[in-house]
Amino acid sequence: MTRTVGIGVIGMGWMGEAHSRAYRAIPDRFADAGIRPRLVVCADPVELRAQNAQQRFGFERYVTDWRAVIDDPAVEAVSVTAPNGMHLEINRAAAAAGKHILCEKPVGRFPEETLLSAQAAQEAGVLTFVGFNYRWAxxxxxxxxxxxxxxxxxxxxxxxxxxxxxxxxxxxxxxxxxxxxxxxxxxxxxxxxxxxxxxxxxxxxxxxxxxxxxxxxxxxxxxxxxxxxxxxxxxxxxxxxxxxxxxxxxxxxxxxxxxxxxxxxxxxxxxxxxxxxxxxxxxxxxxxxxxxxxxxxxxxxxxxxxxxxxxxxxxxxxxxxxxxxxxxxxAAGLGYDDLKTIESYTFLSSIVAGQQGxxxxxxxxxxxxxxxxxxxxxxxxxxxxxxx
Ligand SMILES: NC(=O)c1ccc[n+]([C@@H]2O[C@H](COP(=O)([O-])OP(=O)(O)OC[C@H]3O[C@@H](n4cnc5c(N)ncnc54)[C@H](O)[C@@H]3O)[C@@H](O)[C@H]2O)c1
Known part of the structure; x- marks a missing residue:
């Protein structure tokens, strides 16, 4: 049985691209899992970046205001790949809207903001994941x-x-x-x-x-x-x-x-x-x-x-x-982007299982x-x- 998970990605720089590429690789690399990421919407205030990412990775649409990602009912999980200064605000809004969150590190500008992000997610009961990708070698x-x-x-x-x-x-x-x-x-x-x-x-x-x-x-x-x-x-x-x-x-x-x-x-x-x-x-x-x-x-x-x-x-x-x-x-080795694929697969697996990873x-x-x-x-x- 296939389980589709609607994805929004916020911030289409290096990491936004890496996350998008990783989601696309899941049905191939983890075919047996039956998880199908649906790339719903990507966001970046630099319109050209958002537009390029939509075309390159096959998102259904792009937006320049990240709030439109959070407001989209087809989005079940968000990747937060904007600069660190945005993480807490986006995490809070995503958690309040019941979206599961894969946030790049650090999860806040300062440690206090990471703790506040964790509190917001816990109170909202959403599942979270963090881009500590080196773990996955x-x-x-x-x-x-x-x-x-x-x-x-x-x-x-x-x-x-x-x-x-x-x-x-x-x-x-x-x-x-x-x-x-x-x-x-x-x-x-x-x-x-x-x-x-x-x-x-x-x-x-x-x-x-x-x-x-x-x-x-x-x-x-x-x-x-x-x-x-x-x-x-x-x-x-x-x-x-x-x-x-x-x-x-x-x-x-x-x-x-x-x-x-x-x-x-x-x-x-x-x-x-x-x-x-x-x-x-x-x-x-x-x-x-x-x-x-x-x-x-x-x-x-x-x-x-x-x-x-x-x-x-x-x-x-x-x-x-x-x-x-x-x-x-x-000895046919993996590379950096493969670690991101394992990371996003593990995140989506936790959503499908309904268990914090x-x-x-x-x-x-x-x-x-x-x-x-x-x-x-x-x-x-x-x-x-x-x-x-
Ligand atoms: N896990 C890793 O190995 C790794 C590696 C690099 C970066 N990171 C983390 O990823 C995050 C992004 O880093 P990057 O290297 O991709 O940065 P980047 O500067 O390449 O990309 C950031 C993107 O966010 C966009 N942006 C700015 N304000 C925004 C807003 N309000 N809403 C939506 N998008 C906005 C920018 O236009 C840009 O396209 C950072 O938190 C960084 O620490 C993690």
Whole structure:
């Protein structure tokens, strides 16, 4: 039996396109599930973007005011892929209208707004999901299974990082990403993924001490509606101030007693998208980086034969969760957009089942509480407790 779910997408930039593409892929990649996304309406205040997206992805119509998406009775679920500053307002309106929500991270401009989004969704009883897409790499899902089965033993320490050079060019435009009024900088953007990954792999963070810095203090002012955050201006373009952080680091303690370090940066040279971690337990260790997302490094302590006690490389394959939906072959790897397909499939599956999935707004709220402790630590210069 086929179940159709009416979809609206709000904000047709990079992520709006990625979500639309992902919904379209579900009847192909997850054919057995019988879920048929109906692309009802897409919204963007830049009409050309909305119109292009309608034609490209096959939406039934486009609008320039996102409220028309929420008001459409054919829309059962919305993807919120507008800038962070819009997330709370859209989430509240969507929840009040009874729409299920897949919101990009961060779920609010500031941690408080993420908590308010979570509250609104809970009160309205709608199902939620969050774009913490790195979770969905098949070898990572397998890593989580290994850790939950106790294969590494008690966890002792964890290092997570998201080092990305997307803003490394000092002529990169001063988009909404660099304005404090529009939300946090790297703490909301890259660090939210790193915190969520730490929670998924090593469990909740309970206390921390954190630092931050702005390394590139001015950028060229962009023309409204033109380009994405990868576009650059001229060296002589008029400039404005960067008002949120480029860099964040933290020492953290986990509820299970493990100790850890987190680091994220958006202007770094060298690393392109090093969203990675290394986790250690008393019986072994695992490490992974998105830059080689189809490989998992696994070490099992081997006291009987220390000569072979070292990291082994596992290649992604059909024995790992979801991989077989994309390819029957070992080492025929998935890419970023495939993670978005798994994400949107899992979201729609939760709607069809009528059950809250993970990561939803509860997991985003857990990330937000860690971010709140980081913000407090920037002010106090001390260790801070994560307040639940
Ligand atoms: N999960 C990930 O890996 C990932 C990657 C990139 C971005 N993101 C998140 O996705 C969101 C969007 O980022 P992006 O890179 O697609 O940005 P983008 O700037 O490429 O696109 C944002 C779009 O929203 C539109 N917009 C602006 N105001 C709007 C409004 N009031 N209503 C509807 N649309 C509006 C803009 O015109 C633009 O087309 C952000 O929250 C960001 O943090 C997540």
């Amino acid at each position: 098949p070898v990572l899902q397998y890593a989580r299974q290994l850790i939950q089965a106790g294969e590494l033993g008690r966890l002792t320490h964890y290092r997570g990082r998201f080092l990305n050079g997307y803003a490394g060019n000092p002529n990169g435009f001063l988009s909404w990403r660099f304005e404090e009024a529009q939300g946090l900088g790297t703490l909301g953007d890259l660090m939210s993924h790193a915190i969520d990954m730490a929670h998924m792999i090593a469990g909740p963070i309970t206390s921390l001490t954190s630092d931050r810095e702005i390394f590139i203090r001015e950028r060229p002012i962009p023309q409204p509606g033109v380009g994405t955050h990868y576009d650059v201006g001229r060296a002589d373009s008029p400039r404005g101030p960067v008002t949120n952080e480029d860099y964040v680091s933290a020492l953290v303690r986990f509820a299970n007693g493990a100790r850890g370090q987190l680091e994220s940066c958006r202007i770094i040279n060298g690393s392109k998208c090093d969203m990675s971690f290394e986790v250690h337990g008393v019986n072994g260790a695992i490490k992974w980086s998105f830059e080689r997302m189809n490989e998992l490094q696994l070490q099992r302590r081997n006291d009987a034969n220390p000569a072979e006690d070292g990291y082994l490389t596992l290649q992604s394959g059909p024995a790992h969760p979801y991989h077989g939906h994309f390819n029957p072959a070992w 993970e990561p939803g707004f509860a997991e985003a709220a857990a990330v937000a509480r860690v971010q709140q402790a980081m913000l407090r630590s920037w002010e106090s210069g001390h260790w801070e407790t994560v307040q639940f």
